[in-house]
Structure formats: structure tokens, C-alpha cells
Amino acid sequence: MNNLLVLYFRLIILVLVGFTLGRKLPVKVTRYLGQVLFWVGVPISIVAFLRKAELSGEVWIAPIIAYLAVFLGIILVLIALKTKKCFTQTPLQKSTVGSFILTSIVGNTGYLGFPVTLSLVGDSYFAWALFYDLLGNFFAAYGLGVLIGARFSDRIQENWQIVKAILINPALWSFGFGLAFRELAIPDFFAALLDISAMIAISLSLVLIGMRLSQLNSWDNLPLVTTSLTIKMLLIPLILGSALPIFGISGQAAKVIVLQMAMPPAFATLVIAETFNLDPNLCVSTLTLGSILLLVTLPMWLWLF
Numbered sequence: 165m166n167n168l169l170v171l172y173f174r175l176i177i178l179v180l181v182g183f184t185l186g187r188k189l190p191v192k193v194t195r196y197l198g199q200v201l202f203w204v205g206v207p208i209s210i211v212a213f214l215r216k217a218e219l220s221g222e223v224w225i226a227p228i229i230a231y232l233a234v235f236l237g238i239i240l241v242l243i244a245l246k247t248k249k250c251f252t253q254t255p256l257q258k259s260t261v262g263s264f265i266l267t268s269i270v271g272n273t274g275y276l277g278f279p280v281t282l283s284l285v286g287d288s289y290f291a292w293a294l295f296y297d298l299l300g301n302f303f304a305a306y307g308l309g310v311l312i313g314a315r316f317s318d319r320i321q322e323n324w325q326i327v328k329a330i331l332i333n334p335a336l337w338s339f340g341f342g343l344a345f346r347e348l349a350i351p352d353f354f355a356a357l358l359d360i361s362a363m364i365a366i367s368l369s370l371v372l373i374g375m376r377l378s379q380l381n382s383w384d385n386l387p388l389v390t391t392s393l394t395i396k397m398l399l400i401p402l403i404l405g406s407a408l409p410i411f412g413i414s415g416q417a418a419k420v421i422v423l424q425m426a427m428p429p430a431f432a433t434l435v436i437a438e439t440f441n442l443d444p445n446l447c448v449s450t451l452t453l454g455s456i457l458l459l460v461t462l463p464m465w466l467w468l469f
Contacts, residue, residue: 167283167284168284168462168463168466170283171279171280171283171284171462172459174279174283174367174370175279175280175370175459178367178370178371178374179370179371179373179374179377179455180374181371181374182370182371182372182373182374182375182376182377182378183374183375183377183378184374184378185371185374185375185378186374186375186376186377186378186379187378189375191379193375194372194375194376194379197368197371197372197375198372198376200368201275201365201368201369201372202334202335203334204365205361205364205365205368205369206274206275206334206335206338206365206369207334207335207337207338208338208358208361208362208365209278209361209362209363209365209366210294210298210335210338210339210342211338211341211342211345211358211362212358212359212361212362213282213287213290213291213294213362214290214291214294214339214342214343214346215342215346215355215358216287216288216290217287217288217289217290217291217294217346218288218289218291219291219346222412222413222417223291223292223295223417224295225411225412225413226292226293226295226296226299226300226420226421227295227296227299227300228300228411229296229300229404229408229411229413229421229425230273230296230297230299230300230301230304230424231300231304232404233269233300233400233401233404233425234269234270234300234304234308236399236400236403236404237268237269237395237396237400238265238269240268240395240399240400241264241265241268241269241395244391244395245261245264256388257443258316259316259317259441259442259443260385260388260442260443260446261316262312262313262315262316262317262437262440262442262443263433263437263442263443263444263446263447264388264391264392264443264446265312265316266309266312266313266429266433266436266437266442266447267392267393267396267429267433267446267447267450267451267454268392268395268396268429269304269308269309269396270301270304270305270309270429270430270432270433271301271396271424271425271426271427271428271429271430272373272427272428272429272430272431273293273296273297273301273424273427273430274297274301274302274335274369274430275369275370275372275373275431276369276370276373276427276428276455276458277293277296277297277423277424277427278290278293278297278366278369279366279367279369279370280423280427280462281293281420281423281424282366284419284423284462284466285416285419285420285423286416288416289416289417289419289420290420292417292420292421292424293420293423293424294339296420296421296424297424298335298336298339299339301424301430302333302335302336305430305432305433305436306333306432309432309433309436310436312436313436313437313439313440313442314440316440316442317440317441317442373431373455376431377451377452377455380448380451380452381448385445385446385449386449388446389446389449389450389453390453392429392446392450393428393429393450393453393454393457396428396429396454397426397427397428397454397457397458397461398461400425400426401422401425401426401465402468404421404425405418405421405422405425405465405468405469408421408422418469419465419466419469422465422468422469423462423465426458426461426462426465427458428450428451428454428455428457428458429447429450429451429454431451433447433450433451434447434448434451
């Protein structure tokens with residue numbers, strides 16, 4: 165309970181700081197901060213936390229669970245689209261269907277999932293969150309997510325642009341570097357500096373979320389939004405979380421996986437929607453409401469698991 169209260173304090177304060185800054189500062193500041201975190205902050209934090217994380221053979225199950233979560237999400241989306249009882253727009257536009265699928269399967273397991281995991285579980289099991297995000301959710305977003313964007317878009321995309329976006333991602337490179345050199349001895353001063361830099365990056369990621377939320381102001385198609393969040397933040401973690409013992413996952417590791425599955429939709433869904441001319445308004449509404457809903461669902465998942 166103490167960890168949860170501390171987490172809520174950090175989440176609310178840092179996101180509010182970002183929200184205030186986002187309202188007052190030019191939009192380009194948000195973009196610059198995102199670039200700094202993307203190229204420097206997140207890679208440093210990955211290397212730092214990998215040095216303290218406990219790695220075992222079981223940790224490689226994390227990305228498998230991530231892919232199962234995506235697969236389950238697609239099944240639930242197809243069921244929802246088939247019933248159409250939750251939608252007010254009939255028939256749904258092709259672009260809206262694409263955004264609906266994206267927000268139902270791609271979670272914010274990095275910028276939001278990492279600080280939540282660190283606060284509630286600690287860094288010993290942080291590798292489970294890293295493996296889930298970088299080897300699972302990342303490819304779901306920029307692999308399958310991009311394919312979905314292209315499938316439901318009227319724009320023609322070059323295949324090399326998709327491959328390039330995946331290959332140049334610094335988080336993947338830092339993940340490989342961190343694994344290769346995690347046992348390398350470094351002076352205590354540099355180790356402490358690395359840890360401080362990582363915590364600053366995690367805090368700035370929450371500020372960035374607030375800045376981005378301050379620039380979102382759309383609440384279109386609320387029934388579709390609530391359906392997407394029900395699939396992404398309730399049904400997927402509940403169903404797969406209950407099945408984790410089948411894979412031999414329990415205790416703190418199971419808690420990390422459930423928390424990652426329960427994250428709200430990622431900002432990557434909005435990026436993909438804008439890139440492929442889908443329905444960015446639906447993504448905006450889902451991102452906003454999902455970020456608020458997380459404050460309600462976190463205690464529930466901690467109690468259940």
C-alpha cells in the first residue's frame with residue numbers, strides 16, 4: 165500500500181507538472197524532450213536497470229506472453245466488431261477500425277509501464293518488464309501495428325521505411341548492449357551516475373506523458389473508446405493473468421506481467437494512426453481516458469494478483 169501511494173504521488177505530481185508545462189510551452193519542446201528520451205534517456209535507463217535485474221531462463225517467457233496478449237486482443241476485437249453492439253457509428257469507417265484494433269492491442273509498457281513496475285515491484289524483476297516491452301510489445305507496435313496501419317490506410321508505404329523504423333530504435337540496441345556488458349565491472353562513481361541518470365529519465369518520461377496529454381482534446385466515439393479500453397485494460401490482463409500459472413509464472417514475476425498487460429494504450433498508436441491516416445481522434449480519446457482509468461485499475465490488479 166505504501167508503494168502504491170508513493171507511485172500515485174509520483175504519477176500525479178509529475179504528470180501534472182508535464183501537463184502544466186505542455187499548456188505553457190511551445191509544442192516543439194514536447195517533441196524535443198521526446199527525442200532526448202528516445203535517443204538518450206530510455207537507452208541509459210535500460211542499461212542501468214539491466215545491471216541490477218535478475219535474469220533467469222524463465223524471463224524469456226515474457227515476450228511470448230506479450231504476443232499472446234496481442235493475439236487475444238485481436239480475437240476480442242473481432243468478436244466486438246462482429247457483434248457491433250458497442251458502437252454508435254454504423255458502419256464503421258475503415259480508418260476507425262484500424263485505430264480501434266491498435267488501441268486494443270498496443271500498450272504503454274515503456275514510458276508508463278517501466279515506472280509503475282519499478283515502484284510496485286522493484287528493480288530485481290525489472291528484466292521481465294524489459295523483455296515484455298522490447299522483445300514483445302515493441303514489435304507488436306512497430307511490426308504488426310505498422311502492418312495494421314498499412315492494411316487500413318489509403319496511403320502506400322515503402323517497406324524499407326518500416327524496416328528502418330525498427331532497426332534504428334536505440335532501445336533495442338541498448339538492450340543488447342546492456343545484456344552483453346551487464347557483468348562488466350565499472351567504478352562506483354560511474355555506477356551511481358548511471359543509476360541517477362536512469363531515474364531522471366524515468367521521471368522525465370512521466371513529465372512527457374503529461375505534456376502529451378495536455379495537447380489531447382478529443383472525446384470522439386465514447387462507446388468505441390470504452391470497448392477498446394475494456395479489451396486492453398481489463399479482459400486481456402484478467403484472462404491471461406489467470407493463465408500465467410500454466411506457464412510456471414507466479415509471484416513477483418506474474419505481477420510484472422499483469423501490470424504490463426494492464427497498461428493503457430501507447431502513444432505509438434497515435435503516431436501510427438497519424439502516419440497512415442487512420443482515425444487519430446479515436447486514439448486521442450482512448451489514450452486520455454485510459455491514462456485516467458489506470459489510477460482505478462492498478463489497486464484491483466494488485467489485489468487480484
